[in-house]
Structure formats: C-alpha cells, structure tokens
Amino acid sequence: MKDWDDDRLLQAYLDRTLSPGETFQLEQRFCQEPELAERMILFASDDAVLSEWVAHQEQDLGELLSQDESPSTIQENAPDFGLRRRLIVPAFLSGCGLLLAMGLFYIVPQFQTPVLEAVVFSSGERVQNHIKQTLAEGSAELHFPTGARVLISAPAAYEVTGNNSIHLQQGKFIANVPSTGIGFQVDTPHGRVIDLGTLFSVQTADAEDTRVQVYRGKVIASVVDDDGIVKTSRQVDENKSAKIDYQKNEIAETPDSHEVSARYGIKGYSSSVIFQEEMPDALATGKYQVFEHDDLAFVFPERSHVVLPQNLNVLVSPTRDEQRSGKSFHYPVSLPAQTKVDCFRVYYDPAIKQGTFIPVRGEIEFERPILGVILEIKKLNQTDSFFHPLYEKHPDRSIVHQGTEVDRGKIDPKARYDEVTISDDRKKLSFVLLSGERFVDEFRVIVQSSENPAKQ
Amino acid sequence: MSTETDSKSDVARLLTQYQRALYVYIYACVRNATDADDIFQEVSIAVVESFSQLDSEDGFFPWAREIAYRRVLAHHRTSNREKPVNPQVITALAEAVERVENQQSLSTRRDKLMECLERLPSLSRELIARCYNNSGESVGVVAEQIGQKVTSVYARVHRIRAILRDCIAQRLQEESGE
Numbered sequence: 001m002k003d004w005d006d007d008r009l010l011q012a013y014l015d016r017t018l019s020p021g022e023t024f025q026l027e028q029r030f031c032q033e034p035e036l037a038e039r040m041i042l043f044a045s046d047d048a049v050l051s052e053w054v055a056h057q058e059q060d061l062g063e064l065l066s067q068d069e070s071p072s073t074i075q076e077n078a079p080d081f082g083l084r085r086r087l088i089v090p091a092f093l094s095g096c097g098l099l100l101a102m103g104l105f106y107i108v109p110q111f112q113t114p115v116l117e118a119v120v121f122s123s124g125e126r127v128q129n130h131i132k133q134t135l136a137e138g139s140a141e142l143h144f145p146t147g148a149r150v151l152i153s154a155p156a157a158y159e160v161t162g163n164n165s166i167h168l169q170q171g172k173f174i175a176n177v178p179s180t181g182i183g184f185q186v187d188t189p190h191g192r193v194i195d196l197g198t199l200f201s202v203q204t205a206d207a208e209d210t211r212v213q214v215y216r217g218k219v220i221a222s223v224v225d226d227d228g229i230v231k232t233s234r235q236v237d238e239n240k241s242a243k244i245d246y247q248k249n250e251i252a253e254t255p256d257s258h259e260v261s262a263r264y265g266i267k268g269y270s271s272s273v274i275f276q277e278e279m280p281d282a283l284a285t286g287k288y289q290v291f292e293h294d295d296l297a298f299v300f301p302e303r304s305h306v307v308l309p310q311n312l313n314v315l316v317s318p319t320r321d322e323q324r325s326g327k328s329f330h331y332p333v334s335l336p337a338q339t340k341v342d343c344f345r346v347y348y349d350p351a352i353k354q355g356t357f358i359p360v361r362g363e364i365e366f367e368r369p370i371l372g373v374i375l376e377i378k379k380l381n382q383t384d385s386f387f388h389p390l391y392e393k394h395p396d397r398s399i400v401h402q403g404t405e406v407d408r409g410k411i412d413p414k415a416r417y418d419e420v421t422i423s424d425d426r427k428k429l430s431f432v433l434l435s436g437e438r439f440v441d442e443f444r445v446i447v448q449s450s451e452n453p454a455k456q
Numbered sequence: 457m458s459t460e461t462d463s464k465s466d467v468a469r470l471l472t473q474y475q476r477a478l479y480v481y482i483y484a485c486v487r488n489a490t491d492a493d494d495i496f497q498e499v500s501i502a503v504v505e506s507f508s509q510l511d512s513e514d515g516f517f518p519w520a521r522e523i524a525y526r527r528v529l530a531h532h533r534t535s536n537r538e539k540p541v542n543p544q545v546i547t548a549l550a551e552a553v554e555r556v557e558n559q560q561s562l563s564t565r566r567d568k569l570m571e572c573l574e575r576l577p578s579l580s581r582e583l584i585a586r587c588y589n590n591s592g593e594s595v596g597v598v599a600e601q602i603g604q605k606v607t608s609v610y611a612r613v614h615r616i617r618a619i620l621r622d623c624i625a626q627r628l629q630e631e632s633g634e
Contacts, residue, residue: 014487030545034552047588051489054584
C-alpha cells in the first residue's frame with residue numbers, strides 16, 4: 001500500500017482512487033479498527049456536505065470566478081462551471097425535510113406543509129385552493145411554491161389542494177418537479193401519484209383509470225380507496241408507464257417509452273433525449289415553460305405518412321466523404337412532391353438563469369432513412385401546414401417557432417453554435433444544442449415513411 | 457389528536473433527526489452521490505411505509521439503519537460496476553455511524569462545516585467548488601485548467617480538507633465549552 005497517512009487513504013477510498021488490493025486492505029481495517037471506520041464516516045459526512053455546499057454556491061462562485069484574478073484558463077472555462085447538472089441533485093441539496101414531506105404525503109395526504117406562498121398561474125394570477133377549475137380549451141400552467149410546474153391540457157377539471165398537491169378530476173397534465181418539490185402529490189379519482197423528483201405526466205380517463213408516464217426520475221403510484229387509504233402501491237421508474245386501475249385494485253405496467261417510440265420508427269435514443277408521444281398544446285403553439293429542463297432534449301412525433309403536396313427543400317449535413325472534399329456546411333436537397341414522410345420535432349429549452357448557455361448532446365436512431373432537417377424559423381413556419389399536429393384542426397391558431405442555428409461558423413468561426421448531424425447511413429441524428437433561459441432550440445426531422453401506418 | 461396523527465409527527469421528527477446519519481452511512485458504503493441519493497430515497501419511503509412496525513422510538517435509528525444496510529447490500533448485488541462487497545464492511549460502517557451519531561450529531565457537524573467553508577479564502581473555495589461540482593471533471597482536468605500539476609492540486613485539496621476538519625473540531629469544542 002502506498003506510504004500514505006490514514007487521512008489520505010480514507011479520502012482516496014472515498015474518491016475510488018485506490019487499487020483493488022488497497023481497497024481490500026483498507027476495508028479489512030474498517031472491520032478491525034472501529035476508530036478508523038468512524039473516521040471514514042466523518043470523511044463521508046464532510047464529502048457529502050462539500051458537494052451540497054458547492055451545489056448551493058455554484059452560481060455565486062461562477063460570478064466569483066469571473067471576477068477573480070485567476071489564470072485566464074479558468075475564466076475561459078467559467079461558463080461551463082457546473083453545467084452538467086444531474087437530474088436528481090444530491091439529496092441534501094434542499095434539505096432532506098423535503099423527502100420527509102414526501103414520506104408524510106405518502107401515508108397521509110392531508111398532512112401538508114404550511115402555506116407560505118400561493119399557487120399561481122404562469123400569468124401570476126393566484127389559484128384559490130380547493131376550488132374546482134375547469135379548462136375547456138388550450139392549456140393552463142400552474143406554478144407551485146415548491147418549484148413544481150404543471151402544464152394542464154384541455155379538457156380538464158382540477159383543484160389545487162395544497163402548496164405541493166393537486167387533484168386531477170379529469171384530463172391530463174405534465175409535471176416538472178425539481179428537487180425542491182419532491183413529494184409533489186397528484187390525486188385522481190382512481191389513486192394517487194407521489195413524485196420523487198421527476199418529470200412525468202398523468203392522464204385520467206373518467207371512470208376508467210389513471211395513466212402515469214415517467215420521463216425522468218421516478219414516482220410512486222397508488223390505488224387509494226374512498227376513505228383516502230392506500231390499498232396498493234408501486235414505484236414507476238424512468239421511461240416506464242403504468243395504469244392505476246381502481247376496479248381491479250392494481251397498478252398495471254403499460255408500454256414504456258421505448259416501446260411506444262419504436263412504433264414510430266425510432267430504434268433508440270440517448271439518455272439525454274426524452275420521447276413523448278403527444279406534443280402538449282403549449283409547446284405546439286410555442287408557449288414554452290414547463291418543458292424547461294437543463295440537459296434534456298425532447299423528441300415528439302408530429303404528423304406521420306404525410307404525402308408531400310409539392311417539392312420540399314430540407315437540409316442535410318455533409319457526409320464524411322463530402323467533408324473531405326471540402327464541403328463543411330449543411331446544404332439543401334429537394335424532396336420531390338408525393339414523397340411520403342414522417343415528421344418529428346426535436347426541442348430543447350433549458351431552465352438555467354439568464355445569460356448562461358447550457359449544451360445538450362443527444363442522438364436519435366431511426367429505422368428508416370432521415371431525408372433531412374428543417375432548422376430555420378421561416379422554414380418551420382412554412383411547413384406547419386404539412387407537419388404541425390394542430391394545423392388541420394386549428395389553422396388560424398398562432399404558432400411560434402424559434403429554430404436552431406447551425407453553420408454560423410461561417411460568420412464567426414470561433415463562436416459556438418448548434419450542431420445537427422446526420423450519419424452517413426442517414427439513420428442516426430446527432431446534435432449538440434446550445435441554448436439559454438430565454439431561448440429554445442427546435443427543429444424538424446423528416447424521415448422516410450413506412451409503407452404501413454404506425455400501430456397506435 | 458389521533459394516534460394516526462401522532463404516528464405521522466413521530467416519523468417526521470425521527471426521520472428529520474436521523475436523515476443525515478442515514479445518508480452519510482449510505483454514501484460511505486456506495487461512495488457515489490447519485491447511487492446514495494437513490495438508495496436514500498428508497499430507504500425513506502420504506503421507513504415511512506413500515507413505521508408502524510417499530511415498537512419503540514428508541515430503536516428508530518438502528519431500525520432505519522438496518523433498512524439502509526439491506527438496501528446497500530441489494531445495491532451491491534444488482535450493480536454491475538460493483539465488485540462483490542464484504543457484508544462485514546457494511547456492518548462495520550453501520551456500527552461506526554451509530555457510534556459517531558451518538559457522540560455528536562452529524563447534522564451539527566454539517567452546520568459547523570458550512571460555517572467553516574464560509575471562512576475559507578476565495579481561492580480555496582474555488583478549488584473545492586471545482587473538485588466537488590457535478591460536472592464530473594476529474595482532478596486531472598481541474599489541474600490542467602488552473603495550470604498546475606495533478607499532485608499539486610491533490611495536495612492543495614488535501615490541505616484544505618485538513619484545515620476544514622480542524623475548524624470543525626475547534627467549533628465543536630467551543631460549542632461544548634459554552
């Protein structure tokens with residue numbers, strides 16, 4: 001074993017930098033030397049606190065770095081400081097009392113945190129607790145004091161029941177719950193969903209059942225009887241979905257995200273990508289809020305089996321051979337009229353504070369060839385009539401796009417811009433999207449359609 | 457107040473009291489913050505769900521720690537990247553965390569460390585921030601960024617940690633003397 005003092009050994013053990021032999025020897029000592037094991041606990045405690053402190057201080061320190069007389073290399077890298085946040089931050093980030101709240105909500109729904117602030121709509125208007133709200137059209141976005149955000153789509157009937165809870169009588173919503181909102185509770189006529197720090201959707205189907213889909217993190221789904229007593233529970237994990245069946249008193253698994261995406265011709269996607277079958281109304285019309293999420297890009301199927309009524313110009317990235325022959329930038333290709341295509345929308349909206357740009361890197365693999373991408377705002381607007389899921393029903397609705405900027409290196413080669421690349425076999429899309437709090441990156445992916453419609 | 461409500465407030469109070477000790481124990485066993493977060497969540501749920509099985513409040517921490525012990529072992533069994541772990545090590549750490557918690561609450565130690573961190577010079581704070589942020593940067597990367605050798609960065613971080621431990625000890629001593 002290296003000639004280290006025990007302090008260094010313990011820290012190296014925590015850092016996992018000891019060799020297997022050294023690890024074994026130190027673990028043997030833990031069993032034989034109670035004092036060393038106790039020191040290990042103290043080191044672990046301090047390590048956890050340091051991570052917690054850094055998470056709290058990240059923003060302030062970022063500013064500190066930019067003001068400090070540190071070497072220039074540090075300043076150059078300062079914008080990357082702590083960018084790659086994990087979805088689930090350390091449990092102590094906001095105090096484990098939040099988890100405690102989760103536990104209490106789990107067993108006793110009426111035991112809730114004191115009302116410190118009100119639940120408000122995104123407009124700032126206060127939502128009265130325990131008053132039934134109905135939503136006939138469009139969508140409503142609720143902001144909870146705990147940081148949870150809920151995007152409800154019409155038609156829906158709901159009631160805010162506390163600072164971190166809601167009753168969904170009918171309809172569907174997507175909830176984005178940060179670590180500060182862990183324990184967010186959704187009651188429906190069929191059961192209860194308790195969030196454990198996640199992004200998930202809930203849909204009730206009147207008298208039938210409640211569906212839960214988890215995109216990130218996990219939730220606890222429960223069947224609850226008329227007296228509010230939990231009858232059965234089940235954890236629903238990331239990319240999984242479940243049905244709360246009150247009649248059968250069970251939580252049944254339903255097809256997970258990968259199974260559903262496969263029906264649309266998506267073979268796979270990286271962990272930074274979330275597939276969602278239905279594009280929420282607010283996102284479809286360009287009112288972006290709830291889907292704000294650092295490090296996560298979404299892919300939504302728009303319309304499938306679209307027969308192009310006219311030639312359509314799309315962009316493709318140069319193949320490796322083309323790059324070798326000097327072609328560096330995306331170039332347009334024309335898809336002839338009558339081509340049958342499927343359209344997907346990739347979308348990225350980080351939540352970090354203004355002025356900071358967060359990159360997301362992702363890959364999506366399709367079964368069939370990618371024919372091209374549509375990146376520019378103008379082109380996105382022009383192709384809404386072909387591809388936008390809302391367009392047929394509501395051609396007059398205002399739809400806002402923001403687009404994706406690639407190839408701007410022509411203007412400033414040193415600046416960083418979005419990257420969207422199609423593999424040489426045209427089946428894999430890779431992207432690095434760089435966006436900030438006030439910006440969204442979005443683009444369309446046009447894929448060759450299958451002969452047969454997708455099995456829904 | 458009903459018995460059920462009493463039970464609610466009991467589990468709330470006890471979990472609050474021992475949450476840090478439980479988390480630290482899990483973290484010491486798995487040495488990975490993400491895994492520790494997940495296991496801690498599972499343990500918290502299990503504690504709340506099965507609280508009614510606990511006979512006496514005095515046995516709360518050993519009981520909750522036993523739940524954590526089982527979850528940690530299960531994690532080691534199912535985790536592909538983990539080598540087989542000796543359960544005696546997990547037991548030794550479980551006993552150690554109980555002794556440490558009985559001597560001095562880990563929550564108090566946390567508070568003292570937070571105070572000590574605020575007193576660090578800005579460059580030391582910066583280095584700690586770089587080494588402990590979530591970006592996954594290795595010490596090697598940090599060393600490269602600040603133009604120093606890896607061994608030098610390790611030594612600096614080691615010194616800062618030692619300073620912090622001394623500061624904690626001093627503050628705890630001051631508190632006990634008051």
